Amino acid sequence: MADDRQKDDITGVETTGHEWDGIRELNNPLPRWWLYILYASCAFALLYWVLYPSWPGVSDHSKGVLGWTRHATLDAEITAAKAKQSAYVEKIAALPMAEVANDPELLTFANAGGRSAFGLNCAQCHGSGAAGGKGYPNLNDDDWVWGGTLDAIEATIRYGIRSAHPETRQNDMPAFGVDEILTAEQINDVAEHVLALSQSATDPAAAERGAPLFAEQCAACHGERGEGNTELGAPKLSDALWLYGGDKADVVASIAAARRGVMPAWIGRLDDATIKQLALYIHSLGGGE
Ligand code: HEC
Ligand code: HEC
Structure with a gap:
């Protein structure tokens, strides 16, 4: 093969000795820029293997010196989100509801929390859109049985109506027919x-x-x-x-x-901040006074 190597007459570059139908291949060096990119890529790959989890093993994989994992990243994000949430929740628990209502950021958080707590605890009776049904009041309108101020709504949720709680809202209409008060x-x-x-x-x-x-x-x-x-x-x-x-x-x-509808008390079942968020959410549905 070495014998076939010749200098190309026109360019003066050595040929590789390969020849096809009189066309000879020149042995030009690889372009510099191309080589540098190749070296940089190799270096990057090596560094990556060292820093990050990469090589699969039989039952595990190489961990990488940075100790990075997707789980750890997710955990950190969840912890950060929880910390942010608990800051909001603590504020809502500490402040009177009227002040929460005046703070747009807190109110947005409270309404979102209230909506999700409503879906979990209240929708089975009041409907998912709080529109109610026969025997279960519509909470979107401004027709209130026990009052539509923030405090009234909170008291209703906290102690219930004709519930087992000693501070429950209670007023029993007489059963005029059953108890033979009227004919x-x-x-x-x-x-x-x-x-x-x-x-x-x-x-x-x-x-x-x-x-x-x-x-x-x-x-x-x-x-x-x-x-x-x-x-x-x-x-x-x-x-x-x-x-x-x-x-x-x-x-x-x-x-x-007489109907004597019963609404359970939520104190003891839901914490203070959740009850407040529920009251703010219901108040915001449109009928709040
Ligand atoms: C087991 C069914 C039931 C569940 C669950 C329930 N409620 Fe009620 N709720 C009622 C009934 C029945 C009334 C009406 C009682 C009456 O005055 O006759 C009522 C009334 C109310 C009222 C008063 C409305 C007014 O016009 O004054 C509010 C506010 C309210 N509920 C909010 C909630 C919230 C918030 C939740 C969830 C934490 C919830 N309810 C869960 C049955 C329920
Ligand atoms: C002690 C107070 C009290 C008296 C007296 C009373 N009610 Fe009521 N009434 C209520 C309460 C509280 C309700 C709420 C429904 C429930 O019991 O769950 C109600 C509900 C009603 C409802 C149902 C309203 C609806 O929106 O569906 C009607 C109708 C009604 N009362 C008519 C009367 C009539 C007529 C009388 C007199 C003969 C009367 N009430 C006497 C307290 C009273």
Whole structure:
């Protein structure tokens, strides 16, 4: 082979001795830039093997002197996020709710926390969008049974309604039919009167007969004109929003048997900061006072 090496006449460069149909290959050196990139790549690869986990073994892999792992990175990120969260949560626990509500950053955090706690603890009764259902109040509107201020909402959540907690919100409407306080006829008349308060009565004569019964038996809780009383948890009867339905049969059933809906107390089950976040979230749904 060495014998075949010749100098190319035109360029003066030595040939490799390979020749195809009279075309000879010149033995030019590799370009410098190309070589440097090759060396740099080799150096980088070596350094990488040393610093980072790289070589697979039988049951494990080389760890690399930096000790870097994806798990460690994730753990660090989670720890940092938790630290940030707990700073928010501590602030929310320490501050009065009105102040939290005035701090846009805290409020955003509280609303997000409230929404997720709502999904876990409340949605099964109040619906995932808090729109409620028969017997379970809609928390999006401004029709409040027990009040829609931040403090009222918080108290409702904390102690519940007719719950087992000693400080529960409690007011039992008499079961006018079951306990024979009113006759069936009287219940019919007072039901017509209740419907007349929201302009949905069908029997004006009965509604008129029901008026004195209402003043006597019902106004103490529901108000003279059925405007309701959030102190007593007595729903407004003069609007078209009904907790237990607004058909004549529903209203008669409410009066005859009383509903006495139960909402559990959350104190002891949820911590303070979570209860506050829930109150802020519900208050923000649109109907907060
Ligand atoms: C087991 C069913 C149930 C669960 C779970 C439940 N609630 Fe209730 N909630 C009710 C009922 C029933 C009422 C209405 C009681 C009444 O006044 O007749 C109510 C009423 C309320 C009210 C008062 C509404 C008003 O108009 O004054 C608020 C606020 C409320 N719930 C928030 C929550 C929050 C927040 C949670 C979750 C932490 C929750 N509820 C979980 C059944 C439930
Ligand atoms: C001691 C207070 C009290 C008295 C008196 C009272 N109520 Fe009620 N009423 C309530 C409470 C509290 C509720 C809330 C529902 C529940 O029990 O869960 C209610 C609910 C109702 C509802 C259902 C409202 C809805 O949105 O579905 C109707 C209707 C009603 N009352 C009618 C009457 C009538 C009519 C009388 C008189 C004959 C009367 N109430 C007397 C406290 C009272």
